Amino acid sequence: MASTTPPTRTANAQLTRRSFLESVSTGWFIFTAACIAGLSATARFFFPNDLFEPPTRFKIGLPENYAPNSVDENWKAKYRIWVVRDGEKIVILNATCTHLGCTPNWLLTEGKFKCPCHGSGFYRDGINFEGPAPRPLERFKLSLAADGQIEVDKSRKYQKELGQWNDPDSFLKIS
Amino acid sequence: MALFKNLTETQIWKSIFRHKYPDNTRDQALAVLSNVFLHLHPIKVRKSGVRMSFTWCMGGVTFFLFLVETITGILLMFYFRPVVEYAFNDMKDLREVTPMGIMRELHRWGAHLMVITVWLHMLRVFLTGSYKPPREFNWNVGVILLVLTLLLSFTGYLLPWDQLAIWAVTVGTNMARATPLLGHEGPGAALLTLGDIPIITAGSDVRFGLLGGTVVGPATLMRFYVLHCVFIPMIAGVLMAVHFWRVRKDGGISGPL
Numbered sequence: 246m247a248s249t250t251p252p253t254r255t256a257n258a259q260l261t262r263r264s265f266l267e268s269v270s271t272g273w274f275i276f277t278a279a280c281i282a283g284l285s286a287t288a289r290f291f292f293p294n295d296l297f298e299p300p301t302r303f304k305i306g307l308p309e310n311y312a313p314n315s316v317d318e319n320w321k322a323k324y325r326i327w328v329v330r331d332g333e334k335i336v337i338l339n340a341t342c343t344h345l346g347c348t349p350n351w352l353l354t355e356g357k358f359k360c361p362c363h364g365s366g367f368y369r370d371g372i373n374f375e376g377p378a379p380r381p382l383e384r385f386k387l388s389l390a391a392d393g394q395i396e397v398d399k400s401r402k403y404q405k406e407l408g409q410w411n412d413p414d415s416f417l418k419i420s
Numbered sequence: 421m422a423l424f425k426n427l428t429e430t431q432i433w434k435s436i437f438r439h440k441y442p443d444n445t446r447d448q449a450l451a452v453l454s455n456v457f458l459h460l461h462p463i464k465v466r467k468s469g470v471r472m473s474f475t476w477c478m479g480g481v482t483f484f485l486f487l488v489e490t491i492t493g494i495l496l497m498f499y500f501r502p503v504v505e506y507a508f509n510d511m512k513d514l515r516e517v518t519p520m521g522i523m524r525e526l527h528r529w530g531a532h533l534m535v536i537t538v539w540l541h542m543l544r545v546f547l548t549g550s551y552k553p554p555r556e557f558n559w560n561v562g563v564i565l566l567v568l569t570l571l572l573s574f575t576g577y578l579l580p581w582d583q584l585a586i587w588a589v590t591v592g593t594n595m596a597r598a599t600p601l602l603g604h605e606g607p608g609a610a611l612l613t614l615g616d617i618p619i620i621t622a623g624s625d626v627r628f629g630l631l632g633g634t635v636v637g638p639a640t641l642m643r644f645y646v647l648h649c650v651f652i653p654m655i656a657g658v659l660m661a662v663h664f665w666r667v668r669k670d671g672g673i674s675g676p677l
Contacts, residue, residue: 291629292624292628293639296639297633297639298633298634298635345590345594347587347590362587
């Protein structure tokens with residue numbers, strides 16, 4: 246097709262079928278793109294940038310504060326974790342049931358975690374042994390900060406069924 | 421009698437009611453046609469259409485309960501503040517202190533009842549084969565309305581902001597983690613990456629958008645409140661209009677063959 250001069254928009258210009266279809270499809274294309282852009286922007290509106298939730302990295306004091314063979318519940322309300330010390334080894338357990346996400350309770354006399362929602366039970370090391378929970382509780386990363394305190398990082402989690410509990414970042418040895 | 425006759429002759433009366441007392445077929449039809457509240461309803465109903473043993477009136481009862489929920493719900497909105505600091509106490513105040521606070525119990529029991537009547541309505545339509553052509557489209561509209569009824573119940577569940585509410589919604593919304601592609605624990609989510617960086621994470625997936633955070637918190641309460649009071653009822657209202665209109669357009673309310 247030989248190149249033609251574009252039709253001018255004067256009063257007596259010829260509106261050809263081709264130029265009409267071109268402008269109509271350009272119009273629809275712009276309209277559709279604008280609708281998609283508008284809908285995407287509206288969807289983005291539902292994903293806030295600022296959250297009023299606890300930080301995922303925080304310090305929980307010196308290792309000596311945690312008695313051997315104990316489960317510490319002091320951070321459960323604020324950070325939703327347990328600090329479990331077994332001999333010289335400290336781990337951070339995620340206080341979220343692996344069944345459907347409720348918060349289990351630590352039953353000291355029975356020595357187990359028990360979820361009030363559907364009755365899942367976990368040993369002190371986080372291994373599930375009763376109820377519908379399909380896997381052990383998750384552990385979080387912990388390390389010793391420069392000031393000697395334990396620093397927890399909830400953005401890194403370790404699951405036993407994936408063999409991640411052997412990861413050196415998933416526990417802390419007190420020498 | 422003369423007074424009534426004079427009243428019906430006034431311009432005000434005539435401006436509201438365009439037709440005489442409908443004592444003949446034509447005026448009966450026109451009275452329905454020219455009334456915005458009646459015009460969704462068919463002009464004529466088959467005799468079998470009012471047989472309770474066939475329809476159970478379950479669709480009608482469900483619509484009645486929706487109206488009850490709307491009225492009591494609007495009344496509750498005058499007292500209830502969907503903010504973490506106030507929500508639980510406002511709910512308790514409605515139960516124990518607010519005059520006629522029984523509105524809250526009406527709203528609650530009406531909601532339970534509406535879920536039951538919706539299911540019974542569906543059961544009736546199934547048992548009488550009323551889902552078959554030409555009514556198959558309306559069956560689908562009805563299924564969406566059933567889902568919206570359940571979503572209304574679910575979003576309303578959170579509003580008392582007690583332990584039951586928080587954990588029930590925590591459990592319920594955890595299912596959204598497993599949404600294909602859009603949930604961070606769902607199938608296919610691992611495929612959506614930017615190099616090594618996952619796009620769908622706990623802080624960007626569909627559950628995050630629903631909750632307004634990574635856990636059920638203050639933002640979730642406000643979101644569920646708006647969904648419960650405005651968003652879902654609005655969609656349900658539009659679909660109910662379609663539903664009732666199609667009952668009439670697809671051959672009227674189903675009757676015994």
